[in-house]
Amino acid sequence: MISRVFRATLFALYQLCIVIGIAAMPLAMAARQAGVTIPIHRMLETVEAVYETTQPTDA
Template identity: 75%
Template sequence: MISRVYHATLFALYQLCIMVGIVAMPLAIAARQAGVTLPVHRLIDTVENAYEGAQH
């Protein structure tokens, strides 16, 4: 049961991170033009790896 809750929570977190990345895209483009890179991709990669690891 806990495994199911954990898996569902990771899935929701993964989807939320993707949504945040999409919404933050204009800010990320402006920041990149200013010479700053937002580390959103690292957050998504970390959550994705945790989600995929929980599937097995």
């Protein structure tokens, strides 16, 4: 039961990170024009990796 709650929470966090990334896209594009990168992709990759490791394996 706890693992289901944990996976659901990670899924919600993953979805939230995607929404934040989409919402921050104009800011990221403007920052890139100024020569600065915003590391949103690292946050998304980290959350995705943790979420993927919690998925049950089909044996």
